[in-house]
Amino acid sequence: xxxxxxxxxxxxxxxxxxxxxxxxxxxxxxxxxxxxxxxxxxxxxxxxxxxxxxxxxxxxxxxxxxxxxxxxxxxxxxxxxxxxxxxxxxxxxxxxxxxxxxxxx
Amino acid sequence: xxxxxxxxxxxxxxxxxxxxxxxxxxxxxxxxxxxxxxxxxxxxxxxxxxxxxxxxxxxxxxxxxxxxxxxxxxxxxxxxxxxxxxxxxxxxxxxxxxxxxxxxxxxxxxxxxxxxxxxxxxxxxxxxxxxxxxxxxxxxxxxxxxxxxxxxxxxxxxxxxxxxxxxxxxxxxxxxxxxxxxxxxxxxxxxxxxxxxxxxxxxxxxxxxxxxxxxxxxxxxxxxxxxxx
Numbered sequence: 157x158x159x160x161x162x163x164x165x166x167x168x169x170x171x172x173x174x175x176x177x178x179x180x181x182x183x184x185x186x187x188x189x190x191x192x193x194x195x196x197x198x199x200x201x202x203x204x205x206x207x208x209x210x211x212x213x214x215x216x217x218x219x220x221x222x223x224x225x226x227x228x229x230x231x232x233x234x235x236x237x238x239x240x241x242x243x244x245x246x247x248x249x250x251x252x253x254x255x256x257x258x259x260x261x
Numbered sequence: 262x263x264x265x266x267x268x269x270x271x272x273x274x275x276x277x278x279x280x281x282x283x284x285x286x287x288x289x290x291x292x293x294x295x296x297x298x299x300x301x302x303x304x305x306x307x308x309x310x311x312x313x314x315x316x317x318x319x320x321x322x323x324x325x326x327x328x329x330x331x332x333x334x335x336x337x338x339x340x341x342x343x344x345x346x347x348x349x350x351x352x353x354x355x356x357x358x359x360x361x362x363x364x365x366x367x368x369x370x371x372x373x374x375x376x377x378x379x380x381x382x383x384x385x386x387x388x389x390x391x392x393x394x395x396x397x398x399x400x401x402x403x404x405x406x407x408x409x410x411x412x413x414x415x416x417x418x419x420x421x422x423x424x425x426x427x428x429x430x431x432x433x434x435x436x437x438x439x440x441x442x443x444x445x446x447x448x449x450x451x452x453x454x455x456x457x458x459x460x461x462x463x464x465x466x467x468x469x470x471x472x473x474x475x476x477x478x479x480x481x482x483x484x485x486x487x488x489x490x
Contacts, residue, residue, distance in 0.1 A: 159448075162405055163488040212399065219395045224382030229459035233349060240273040247309050249269055252298055 177201065262292070262323060264347045265299045267463075272306050272315065274353045282357035289333040292319040327438060330428050340421045348463040351416040355458045359418040362454045369423045369451035372409060372443070373416035378457025385462035397479060404487045405444055409453055412440045416458055423451055436475075437482025444490050 160168070179185050180197050189197060196203060241251065264271075272288060279286045290303045300319055307315040318336045320329070330344065343359070345351040351373070359371040375383050376398065386394070401412045413436045419427070426449065431441045446453060 161488060161490055162486075212403075216392070216395050216399055219376075219399070220388070220391045223386075223391050223395070226382030226384050226459045226461075229352070229382065230384040230461050233352065233461050236274060237270055237349070240270045244269050244273055244309070249305050249309060251269075252265060252302075 173204075174201075263295045263297045263299060264292075265295065265297045265302045267348050268299060268302050269306055271347055271349060271353070272310065274349075275356070276310060278353045279356060282360070284357060284360060285339075287314050287316060287337065287339055289316045289318055289337050291329045291333045292317070293323040293329070294319065294321050325434070327428065327431070327434070330424075334421075334425060334428065337421070342419050342421055342424050343417070344419070344424075345416045350461050350463045352459065352461070355416070355456060356418070358456050362456050363418055366454045367452070368454035369420050370443075370446055371418040371454045371456055372411060373414055373458035374409075374411040374455045375414060375458060375460045377410035378455060381457035381459065383460045383462065393476070397476075397483075401440060401483055404483060405440075405490070407440075407443055408447055409443050410455060412443055414458075414460075415439050416460075417442075433482050433485070434478075435482075436479055437486070440482070441486060444486055448490060 177197075177200050180187070180200075245251065268290070275286065275288060292299050292303060300317070303315065303317050303319075307317060316336060318332060320332065334342065341360075341363070343356055345353075355373055359373070362368065363371045375381055383391075398412060401407070405412070423446070427442045427445055430445055431438060433441045443453065
């Protein structure tokens with residue numbers, strides 16, 4: 157059997173959500189709702205969307221703040237580059253000077 | 262392409278870390294006719310490190326990443342393949358860690374992750390870059406649920422036949438190609454392990470690698486994967 161694409165999964169999920177919401181809106185589901193409950197139900201898609209947007213934004217902000225900077229990796233790399241250049245030159249490698257002249261050491 | 266300055270340093274580091282870990286290696290260099298003398302540098306390296314280990318398979322002009330992988334793969338003798346950036350943003354010291362991870366977990370693929378794991382990180386990214394990166398990754402995780410924390414990373418270890426199969430079946434370009442490989446790998450049932458890596462961005466001297474058009478390309482690719490996998 158073919159697996160559903162992610163798009164189809166979302167459409168299916170979204171469809172279920174909408175069906176449920178419409179059922180609630182047209183009192184097809186025998187459930188007692190307080191006035192507050194009624195209000196939330198009427199505006200459910202908006203509230204859900206807003207909540208989701210807020211949660212996403214907060215998640216991204218959190219992850220940006222917790223982003224690991226690694227300056228030690230950079231300094232280690234710089235040191236190793238110098239080490240490599242010296243060793244390669246010893247082994248006979250001829251580097252090209254970025255300014256255009258060949259240089260040996 | 263145009264890696265005359267970085268190539269020797271990269272080869273030196275690969276030799277240092279893989280040698281220390283007793284890992285037999287071969288480096289296949291696919292140079293797309295770089296005008297800066299990359300090929301010359303590669304030839305010198307083949308003399309220094311032996312032509313068994315430094316294999317030169319150049320191409321006449323810039324022909325794209327996917328075909329470069331295929332071309333390199335054709336000439337590679339090993340049964341495991343590492344794909345990595347040549348500009349030293351990927352450090353070879355992580356390769357033995359990836360190998361160990363693959364062995365201990367019997368994974369088909371091990372990917373480096375800049376985002377998750379003890380010791381992961383990035384150097385050289387400003388706030389804008391970080392926000393874009395996290396936002397893009399969030400969207401990709403939400404839409405594709407890939408089971409891999411760093412979807413656009415390109416520092417990975419593959420079993421040879423796994424890589425062959427993936428490269429043959431993936432069709433996107435750029436960042437999206439790396440994402441597509443992971444998504445297809447999961448679909449084909451391959452197991453993926455992760456190793457935290459540090460990424461030292463070597464392109465941050467004024468290169469606006471993430472301009473508007475790159476972002477649009479990324480979104481287009483992401484939505485295509487969303488709709489087709």
